[in-house]
Amino acid sequence: MNNPIKKINQTCADYRHMNAKGRRTFWIDGILNNMLYIIMAVFVIYTASVRPAFLTLGSFANLITQVAAYLPMALGIGGCIVLTGTDLSAGRVAGLTAAVSAVLLQEADFANKMFNNFPKVTGWWILLSMLIVVIIGAFVGFVNGFFVAKFSLHPFIVTLSTQLITYGTILWFFGLNGNNGQPISGLSKQYKEVVGGELFRLGNVAVPRYVLYAVIIVALMWFIWNKTSFGKNMFALGSNMDAARVSGVNVFWTTIMVHTLAGLMYGYAGFVEGVRSGSVAASTGLNAECDAIAACVIGGVSFVGGTGSIGGIILGVFVLRIIFVALTMLGVDSSSLYIIKGAIILCACALDMRKYLVKK
Numbered sequence: 001m002n003n004p005i006k007k008i009n010q011t012c013a014d015y016r017h018m019n020a021k022g023r024r025t026f027w028i029d030g031i032l033n034n035m036l037y038i039i040m041a042v043f044v045i046y047t048a049s050v051r052p053a054f055l056t057l058g059s060f061a062n063l064i065t066q067v068a069a070y071l072p073m074a075l076g077i078g079g080c081i082v083l084t085g086t087d088l089s090a091g092r093v094a095g096l097t098a099a100v101s102a103v104l105l106q107e108a109d110f111a112n113k114m115f116n117n118f119p120k121v122t123g124w125w126i127l128l129s130m131l132i133v134v135i136i137g138a139f140v141g142f143v144n145g146f147f148v149a150k151f152s153l154h155p156f157i158v159t160l161s162t163q164l165i166t167y168g169t170i171l172w173f174f175g176l177n178g179n180n181g182q183p184i185s186g187l188s189k190q191y192k193e194v195v196g197g198e199l200f201r202l203g204n205v206a207v208p209r210y211v212l213y214a215v216i217i218v219a220l221m222w223f224i225w226n227k228t229s230f231g232k233n234m235f236a237l238g239s240n241m242d243a244a245r246v247s248g249v250n251v252f253w254t255t256i257m258v259h260t261l262a263g264l265m266y267g268y269a270g271f272v273e274g275v276r277s278g279s280v281a282a283s284t285g286l287n288a289e290c291d292a293i294a295a296c297v298i299g300g301v302s303f304v305g306g307t308g309s310i311g312g313i314i315l316g317v318f319v320l321r322i323i324f325v326a327l328t329m330l331g332v333d334s335s336s337l338y339i340i341k342g343a344i345i346l347c348a349c350a351l352d353m354r355k356y357l358v359k360k
Helices: 004-033 035-050 057-082 090-104 123-151 155-174 189-196 210-227 229-239 241-246 251-277 288-298 310-329 334-359
Strands: 198-202 205-208
Touching: 035 310, 057 090, 057 198, 057 205, 057 210, 057 229, 057 251, 057 288, 057 310, 090 123, 090 155, 090 251, 090 288, 123 155, 123 189, 123 251, 189 210, 189 251, 205 210, 210 229, 210 251, 210 310, 229 241, 229 251, 241 251, 288 310, 288 334, 310 334
Parallel strands: none
Antiparallel strands: 198 205
8 A cells, every 4th residue: 555645755855856956957057158257257357366457447448449349340240140140241341441431531641642532531521431431331231131131042151252252342442543452541630530539538548439439329229129110020030030921021121121230330340440440451350250240149149040139249249358358468469369269159159059959
């Protein structure tokens, strides 16, 4: 005859065992899912103990300056990743638009000025030049989106193609008018002042004006992603294309507009990069998309689609720039940075896929 008391005790013991196992799994999952942030925190503490200058106001000013420069590109690529895609053309588009900006906004009396028939640099000409380069970026993004949406091509293939086309265009552009591939310099003082002029100071370091512009762009992108039907359609499309189509989402135009908006961000990033680097070479923008992709994945924008936030992308850019600033202060050579960057992308994608499989 079965003992009911023994059965109750056994059931309670099994429940306690499962509950304890569940708690252990919860903590393990929490640690693994946030492993990159944990490693970063340990790394920051170590860097601060070895290099106290890492925690100074000047170091923080340098950090937010870098974040403001790299953030627009990450915001653009973030939308492409939400659609389960990516964009390999981003860095080259930024390089092309940086070159166009530099040519349009060279000093009138610069000895090696590429074209002498442009008007003197004034406020309206700077604004028009920025409009030109963001249109160039938006056009490349439109082409990317069109081929992805119209022919159902994978964004990797499409953007790889436009990356090569854009790079060829850059090389052709740098050979115009006897320039023979030389870096474009001699940027006008007005251009430098409007984009990179002092906004305020932190310690002894000046924070440039494009930090303020980055804040405005973040606010606009947050509104687009969260408060417009376009943003809702983008996330719906990234979550489930068939369901989004049945729900009335225009898949064709939503895909095109996401890539066009991304291209617009690359164009603006190139406009800023001209001032930030002081001169523009054919290599400007090389592999910049890798930083943007890594920042997005670190910030929680998932390659499985339909997941991501503006706040997460900002956090991802901050994390990545903190790591690179710290590595520079620790004396790590530039070649090692590529190894570390690749490892970060690989680990971030692996952790992202792990979270997806756990949920599934």
